[in-house]
Amino acid sequence: MKVLFPTIFEKFSFGILRELIKLKKAGLKEIVFLYVIEPEKVIVPKTGELLKSELEKEKKKAEEGFRKWQLLLEEHGIEASYHVKMGKAVEKILETAIEENADLVILGHRKRRSFFGILFSSLGSTALTFIKVTAFPVLVFPSTFKEHEKVNIFENILIATDLSKNSFRTIEYILKFQPLIDRATIIHVIKNGEENPSIKEKLSEIESHLKSSGIKEVQYKILHNDEPADAILDEAQNQNATSIAMGIIGTHEEARMKYNLFWFGSVAQKVTDDADIPVLLVPPEREAKKIEELVEEEE
Template sequence: MKIEKILFPTKFREFAFEALESLLVLKDAGLRDVVLHYVIPREEVGFVPYGGYLKDEEERLREETRIRFQEWQQALSAHGIGSKIVIEVGDPVPNILALAEKEKIDLIVVGKKKKTGPELSFVGSHTLQLITRSTVPILVSKHMVEYESSGEMVTRLNDTIFQRPLLATDWSEPSSRALELLSSLKNIVDAVSVWKKRAGNGWPAIAKD
């Protein structure tokens, strides 16, 4: 499969734009268009006692979002990538899934959840629902990671995420599709490390190139 059209839903969290920038390299692998998507939570503009529907608030949020997206569109255009802005009121998961189907998206790119405590997982409930329900491949972007090395905290930026990917495989059909996707990125991938599962012994400790 080829990645020609990406859906990029965002909540404008930290490093959201940097995550978008990390996708620009996909132009060399066939990327043509990016759909920039923002869902205004229904509760922010919904009916309130004696106030009705907050139409003015919806328009304000739409305009603020449109202005921010226009800056992102300039970065995409500078690299020869087309873009489209979609701003909706509703619930994130069903809106994202519906838009992906409508726009015939090849890849959905979502960000990691906001850190609120000990980070046991970097995906939130919405992302888990998307992964479970989506028929379109999903990339969960984690632009910055912090980890301990030799007693010191180290910060690393994942700005070349496609250069040396790691494929953890159990030889299942989903693993085969992941390999097929990586194969379509041969113009931008230097090497793929494969971490294979051994029958009955779990995952090995060493990845193999």
């Protein structure tokens, strides 16, 4: 497994790195680091002049940080390499994920606790923007993430499914981390008053599939709530879950994708934005190169 970890060395980044080392048990072999230098930091707005001294300063800071991280990973038998690029973060992350053929992209998401921070939290977020366009699975760590020495983030996972095509892709992807999973809770949220007899049968099939794949303890629950994101977050807290996994888009979004390639389900967005534990998001089938071209056009 090869992981791409873009970072600007936030305070919580090193805690994420230590958590990633635990993925070695699930087949992690290499971590590729990426530091993106924003053009605004090294280019004079009015003249367009490149400040070479500032550019070199940014590169040196990143290289020194990554060399320290490389030494740590070598101690654990994990390969490491790094890129330093200048440009828009989302574009460069997608570009590097394609170049490196990454299996998973790791992103940090700074949570905002003030009133205005919460109001505008989904605006300008690299993590939330990247999720909207990614063709790669993404694991988002909130800035409130608390690292635990003995517990890994997949130990007690909450899997949210709406039984859409994308959610079944998520189930299969989760099995990559089976060696780390002790307990999995599958939840399906339906609006109050709705009922479908086939739901229990489908959830039971997923439960059996996960058990037969080697996960020790699996259960499923049907929740009634008009706000799926709230139900997912509340159940994660009730189950003392160590992470949440879900598809980026659901049943309704799948239909809308015919008209909008970048449709991003509001449920996944809200869960990612509000969760205090890592969220694993699996995208629908998308052609990475095509998305890269469209993102470059928008830039």
